[in-house]
Amino acid sequence: MGVQTAEMTASAPADTAARFVAARLKATALPDFPGDVPADLETGYASQEAAIGLWPDELVGWKVGRIADALHNKYGQARLAGPIFRRSVWTANGEAVEFPVFAGGFAAVEAEFVFRIGVDAPADKTEWTTEEVAELVGALHVGIETAGSPLATINDLGPTVVVSDFGNNAGLILGPSVDDWRARLDDLTCETFVDGVSVGRGGAASLPGGPLGALKFLARHCALRGRPLKAGQLISTGAATGIHDVVAGQSGRVEFAGCGDIACVAVTAQAHTEDTKNVRTA
Numbered sequence: 001m002g003v004q005t006a007e008m009t010a011s012a013p014a015d016t017a018a019r020f021v022a023a024r025l026k027a028t029a030l031p032d033f034p035g036d037v038p039a040d041l042e043t044g045y046a047s048q049e050a051a052i053g054l055w056p057d058e059l060v061g062w063k064v065g066r067i068a069d070a071l072h073n074k075y076g077q078a079r080l081a082g083p084i085f086r087r088s089v090w091t092a093n094g095e096a097v098e099f100p101v102f103a104g105g106f107a108a109v110e111a112e113f114v115f116r117i118g119v120d121a122p123a124d125k126t127e128w129t130t131e132e133v134a135e136l137v138g139a140l141h142v143g144i145e146t147a148g149s150p151l152a153t154i155n156d157l158g159p160t161v162v163v164s165d166f167g168n169n170a171g172l173i174l175g176p177s178v179d180d181w182r183a184r185l186d187d188l189t190c191e192t193f194v195d196g197v198s199v200g201r202g203g204a205a206s207l208p209g210g211p212l213g214a215l216k217f218l219a220r221h222c223a224l225r226g227r228p229l230k231a232g233q234l235i236s237t238g239a240a241t242g243i244h245d246v247v248a249g250q251s252g253r254v255e256f257a258g259c260g261d262i263a264c265v266a267v268t269a270q271a272h273t274e275d276t277k278n279v280r281t282a
Contacts, residue, residue: 012036013043013164017050020165023150025056027269029104030150033161041075044163045225048082051166056272057085061234062222063112063145063169064214066207067159078208079217080159082167084234088146092175092262099146099171100269101248106155106168107148107266109252110239111190113204113211114143114174121229126220133215136229140181140211142190142256144264145236146171147243155243172236175262185210192241193253200241211237 012035019034038044052059061084072078090097101107118138148170154161155168162168178184189203204210214237222229229235246252248268255261 013038013046014050016047016164017054020047020150021051021054024102025272027100027102027271028150029102029152033151033153033157037157038160038164041077041080041160041163044160047164048166049225051164052083055083055085057087059083060086060089060232061172061236062218063167063172063236064218064238065162065167066238071159075159079214079238080163080167081218081221082163082169084169084172084236088171089234090171090173092143092173096251096263096265097173098265098267099173101146101148101170101246101266102150102269103248104152105148105150106152106245107146107170107247108243108245109192109194109254109264110145110147110243111192111200111202111241111254111256112143112145112172112236112238113188113240114141114172115139115211115215115235115237116141116177117229117231117233117235120231121219121223123223123228125228126223128216128219130209130212130216133219134182134212136215136219137181138231140178140185141234142175142178142254142259142262143236144173144175144252144254144262145169145239146173146264172234173262173264174234175256176260178259185212188256188259190240190254190256192244193255194244194246195250196253199244202241204240206240207238214238
């Protein structure tokens with residue numbers, strides 16, 4: 001076995017990021033994880049940061065996901081985060097919103113409660129109370145996260161792999177805002193359907209600590225990364241009814257009780273040919 005130098009170790013997250021970005025831009029599946037599976041979340045986030053720098057779009061928000069209870073001690077975290085980009089945010093308008101999925105990769109729909117940040121968070125603030133993060137919120141929306149990756153086994157390989165590929169995010173469908181959200185938050189419920197069949201029920205209370213618990217995690221996480229939350233950013237707070245796999249051609253719908261319905265349909269992703277010329281493929 002060859003000797004692994006510090007330079008080789010440092011380049012591994014960048015190489016992984018380049019391969020994931022190239023696969024996403026070309027809309028091609030990856031048969032295996034592109035490199036060595038990250039041993040810890042720090043290495044996974046190093047890949048994520050490198051990929052954010054390569055991705056030809058503006059970061060406009062973050063998704064928060066859960067780490068399985070059995071893995072909390074191993075990784076020292078209960079949640080993880082990934083970026084959301086402008087061109088992958090769609091507004092629900094009463095019609096079924098088309099969203100792209102990677103043929104041979106992973107795709108899912110997730111019912112979400114989505115905060116729109118109203119004010120910039122202090123850049124150096126890393127400790128937050130629930131009451132303090134609530135003051136950052138400008139509005140609460142309902143929505144659907146369109147989870148997705150060129151790697152079909154992304155969830156099977158664990159949270160460090162999920163983190164390394166944009167947190168397994170491929171987009172966000174933004175629904176209407178929720179009136180009087182602070183008073184109603186604990187009582188908000190939803191049900192998800194795939195091809196007309198109910199696949200999960202839940203609500204804001206299904207998330208440990210609720211949506212504000214997710215925002216509390218993210219405010220600290222982003223500050224520590226030198227990316228404090230900014231006014232206007234959209235924060236998808238976690239899968240309220242579970243993660244529901246889909247493939248191209250399948251439809252999804254989430255009924256948010258008292259807040260409206262959001263419908264969507266998965267379509268095969270197409271290559272971003274104009275964006276791939278400057279991205280390394282290996």
